[in-house]
Amino acid sequence: MRTSSKPMPFTEEQMKQVFDTNIIDFAVQNGFQIEKGDNYTVHVKNSGGLFLFNHGRGYYCFSTQTKGNIVDFAKEYLGASDFKSAAELILGCRAYEGLSPLVQPVEKGPKGDLVLPPKDKSFDRTIAYLTHTRGIDKEIVYAMIAEGKVYGARTEKNGYTFHNCAFVGYDETGKPRYCALRAPSSDSKFRQDVENSDKTYGFCMQGRSNRVYEFEAPIDAMSHATLCKLHGIDWREDHRVAEGCLSDKALYRYLQHHPEIEEIVFCYDNDVDGKDAKGQPHNHGQIQAEISAETYVDLGYKTMIQTPNNKDFNDDLTEFRKFMAQAPALQAFNDEIER
Structure with a gap:
């Protein structure tokens, strides 16, 4: 008996976009500060030993001796729990929803006052x-x-x-x-x-x-x-x-x-x-x-x-x-x- 397979959460176009996204641009968009590394990498400021490759395809962390691609980066440093949530963070849209953005991009202005994140109901x-x-x-x-x-x-x-x-x-x-x-x-x-x-x-x-x-x-x-x-x-x-x-x-x-x-x-x-x-x-x-x-x-x-x-x-x-x-x-x- 043949059963229908679960639909893929992302289109082929979206999957291509995930892995074509430059990891340096993605890091900067998510608040990481970049400074000069060497001929092949840039250093993530105040991170210890986290370096992003200039070709934009991956990272290496000397302090933990770990490496990975942009999906791994989203999971390790942005709190994504799995591939699906990592891809959604990279695409800026939910699975199954095409390419419509969840949040419209906002240009950063001058540095303002610190706003503390809301307190949880329980600590x-x-x-x-x-x-x-x-x-x-x-x-x-x-x-x-x-x-x-x-x-x-x-x-x-x-x-x-x-x-x-x-x-x-x-x-x-x-x-x-x-x-x-x-x-x-x-x-x-x-x-x-x-x-x-x-x-x-x-x-x-x-x-x-x-x-x-x-x-x-x-x-x-x-x-x-x-x-x-x-x-x-x-x-x-x-x-x-x-x-x-x-x-x-x-x-x-x-x-x-x-x-x-x-x-x-x-x-x-x-x-x-x-x-x-x-x-x-x-x-x-x-x-x-x-x-x-x-x-x-x-x-x-x-x-x-x-x-x-x-x-x-x-x-x-x-x-x-x-x-x-x-x-x-x-x-x-x-x-x-x-x-």
Whole structure:
């Protein structure tokens, strides 16, 4: 018995358009900033090691050692869940609907004020991700939520609803000036700054001492605070600043408003598998830590470098959590041997 097959969601013309779309143009249209790479690529600004090929057909990320085409890019960096949703993002139209655009293109004007994404009805996804998946202490997560620096965001794009963790940086008047989004799932690599974000206003955890710790990401800052708490150290004592990239711009601004700070500890990632654009070994985080440490010594600060044992301080935290969970069983085993 012959059955009718399910109709293809896209026409041949649409499929051709998907793979003919220039990945560089597509990235720019979706808010990514491009800067010069090498003879064969352009670099996605503030992405670490994400490069797009000049021929417009694909990308390669040195930090994760992954590569792919424009469909893979839409899934990895724009939150598309499958091929169909990725193709719809690229085409700007729904499946089965021809080529009619969902949203009319709008020319970008001058950079305006940051508008934070709407808050989700519940922050459960964000809290579960940060506490269970990432192992961050609940007290710390709830403290950041109470300060408005962490929340669950709900965004609508091309007919799809996305739930993300939002990390917010404020200026001296309490006005939000920076917001970074990331998917609340270890299976998704989606992360993006909200339009009109100013990275000089980083995610900050204000302390009381004369020391500040600097990180690449908010999750690492909260992970470091958690590790301190687990070792009996008051996590609220020292300041913490997260850049949202491999930079020290947010730190520099923070120091202008905290003259009591005399010591800076650089806690950048330990990119032992990192490579530069030519494929040579390059520990991006630790090289930058050395450069920044020297720079701020010249500015009169006492500087130190604290290198995570693993890739970053969240990896250190999750490994420590695993060890602590296994400790009772190991102790019971040792006690049995002694008996």
